[in-house]
Amino acid sequence: MAKTTPRVRCLVCGKLVLRRFNPDDPEKPYAVVPLRIQDKRGCVCADCVEFYSEQEPYGAYIGEDPEDTDTSEKDVVAEDDSTRPPPVTNTPETEDDTTNKVVGEGSSDDNATPAEPTSEEKAKSETEEKAKTEAERITEIRKKYRCLDYSLDSFAKLVNRTVFGQKESVKKVVYALYMNQMLNWLEETGVSFDALNSGGSPGFKRRHILLIGDTGVGKTLLATTAPRVMGITHSISNATPITASGYVGEDLIGIVERLYNAAGGDIERAQNGIIILDEIDKKRHEPSTSGKDVNGKAVQQELLKLLEPSTVWINKHTTPFKTGNLTIIMMGAFVGLDEIVKRRTNKKKIGFSSGQDEKEIDTNILPEDLIEYGFIPEFVGRVPCICHLNKLTVDVATDIIYSLLEKYNILFQVKGFEFFFDPFLIQKIAEKVVNSSMGARNVETCIDEILQPVLWNVFQSIPGGKCEILEDGSAEITRTSKHRPTRTEVIRTPAIHGYEISDEDIELSEF
Numbered sequence: 001m002a003k004t005t006p007r008v009r010c011l012v013c014g015k016l017v018l019r020r021f022n023p024d025d026p027e028k029p030y031a032v033v034p035l036r037i038q039d040k041r042g043c044v045c046a047d048c049v050e051f052y053s054e055q056e057p058y059g060a061y062i063g064e065d066p067e068d069t070d071t072s073e074k075d076v077v078a079e080d081d082s083t084r085p086p087p088v089t090n091t092p093e094t095e096d097d098t099t100n101k102v103v104g105e106g107s108s109d110d111n112a113t114p115a116e117p118t119s120e121e122k123a124k125s126e127t128e129e130k131a132k133t134e135a136e137r138i139t140e141i142r143k144k145y146r147c148l149d150y151s152l153d154s155f156a157k158l159v160n161r162t163v164f165g166q167k168e169s170v171k172k173v174v175y176a177l178y179m180n181q182m183l184n185w186l187e188e189t190g191v192s193f194d195a196l197n198s199g200g201s202p203g204f205k206r207r208h209i210l211l212i213g214d215t216g217v218g219k220t221l222l223a224t225t226a227p228r229v230m231g232i233t234h235s236i237s238n239a240t241p242i243t244a245s246g247y248v249g250e251d252l253i254g255i256v257e258r259l260y261n262a263a264g265g266d267i268e269r270a271q272n273g274i275i276i277l278d279e280i281d282k283k284r285h286e287p288s289t290s291g292k293d294v295n296g297k298a299v300q301q302e303l304l305k306l307l308e309p310s311t312v313w314i315n316k317h318t319t320p321f322k323t324g325n326l327t328i329i330m331m332g333a334f335v336g337l338d339e340i341v342k343r344r345t346n347k348k349k350i351g352f353s354s355g356q357d358e359k360e361i362d363t364n365i366l367p368e369d370l371i372e373y374g375f376i377p378e379f380v381g382r383v384p385c386i387c388h389l390n391k392l393t394v395d396v397a398t399d400i401i402y403s404l405l406e407k408y409n410i411l412f413q414v415k416g417f418e419f420f421f422d423p424f425l426i427q428k429i430a431e432k433v434v435n436s437s438m439g440a441r442n443v444e445t446c447i448d449e450i451l452q453p454v455l456w457n458v459f460q461s462i463p464g465g466k467c468e469i470l471e472d473g474s475a476e477i478t479r480t481s482k483h484r485p486t487r488t489e490v491i492r493t494p495a496i497h498g499y500e501i502s503d504e505d506i507e508l509s510e511f
Helices: 049-054 096-097 119-145 154-162 167-188 194-200 219-230 251-264 267-271 297-307 337-345 369-374 395-416 421-437 442-457
Strands: 007-009 016-018 031-037 038-045 208-214 234-238 274-278 311-314 319-323 327-333 385-388 415-423 465-469 476-482 484-492 508-511
Touching: 007 038, 016 415, 049 369, 096 337, 119 167, 167 219, 167 327, 167 385, 208 219, 219 234, 219 274, 219 327, 234 251, 251 267, 251 274, 251 297, 267 311, 267 319, 297 327, 337 369, 395 415, 395 421, 395 442, 415 421, 421 442, 442 465, 442 476, 476 508
Parallel strands: 208 327, 208 385, 234 274, 274 327, 415 465
Antiparallel strands: 007 016, 031 038, 311 319, 465 476, 476 484, 484 508
16 A cells, blocks of 8 residues: 655635655645644644735634545644744634633633723723713804804905995904903803902903994994894884883883793894894982882983893793893983083083984093983993993995995896996985985985886886986986887986985986
8 A cells, every 4th residue: 555645725715735745746836834733733734824924814714624535635734844934914723822821710702701900090081081972062163153263354344335434333342242242251261350350350251232322323234233243132122112110101020021032042142142122311309309210210220221231031931041141232312411511521521312413422431421411320220331332423324325225226126127327326315315314314215215116117117228316306218119218217306415216206207
């Protein structure tokens, strides 16, 4: 019987190869790396060793033995190569390693319990988690104060596009609103002001605003435009119907609920919002009033709840509303305050009523003037930002007219008409507006009286044409069809010299 040459099976390709290199037959495959994996003995042959060491770990090839066609040969391991160490990378656990395990520990690799973290590792992990949570909280809070991401100049420019002739007052209002939002954000993020309040210092206070000026100079427009461009929730209320608690009229709860509704029911947005009170000068205290002044002094005392941190229960006394972060903007004409300032400054008469163009305006209104006017010291002391709006001038009225005509121009463009307005007529309208008691509110009335009959004809005509408003207030409308003039209608109105324009004065002629 012929002697069988010992061979070993390659665990990569599954072939039976010589246990060592045979110089007499160099073409036959031979074993290079002897292995013993999960009770399966074998090797890696010379043909597979490069693939085995560089491509994939040998463990990927462990499995059922491939079908052996040569049944006369058995799988053995070359004794001479048994001492050759296996590759270091991804070397599986051998039987020798298994026997070296301590008996009785009762744990395996799969069920091994991870090592308990040390106290330092726990503290570090908790610190990192808290820092991450705090950063996410501050990011969410920052979203509510988007106005802090922009400059004060950008807000002032946007407001000045709508409010004309009040640049100084715009700066004061924008600065006060920005400062209040900054304080609200710092407090909500957990910044403490104890260091600032130490040593008897009163610390930071909310800057509530008082706007004083004639009717029609832009108080309401300024008070509503500034919060709108800064993205701050606001509501406007009339102070005239406010009475003391328990009397017929509107109370503070109704004012706060109006702001709550403007915030869409978001209590946090509402508590950081703005309440605008118009006609606050109507709540002055009359010394001659007999009995309890439920419309004057008592209302001022009620308003202290909004000017100072307190809690107001809204929604039928079911929801607490904290007023500590509110900003209050109050405004009024304050008729008669000029006399008080005159006596104090000993200057010539000034005033906030119409017909005072040639009088000097003293913008230095002191708290003492407001106290003498009829406001209690506790109320005046909580309103540090006092803005005296400038009187309406011809130049400012002209800018307002041009701004309004740009909006009317859109209506003409919709119907395909070119729109022209005589500049001399604009000057006349501006002079009439300045001399009126309505102020800038009279601009739209004058312009609409001129353009109403014109737009009447433009809206019902065939699209396309030209409309020109002449110096005397008349209008010439030229309609075109396929770029050819077909008919001209002239609407004549009387010249505007401070007189009202009625429909009876309109004369329509066709050619």
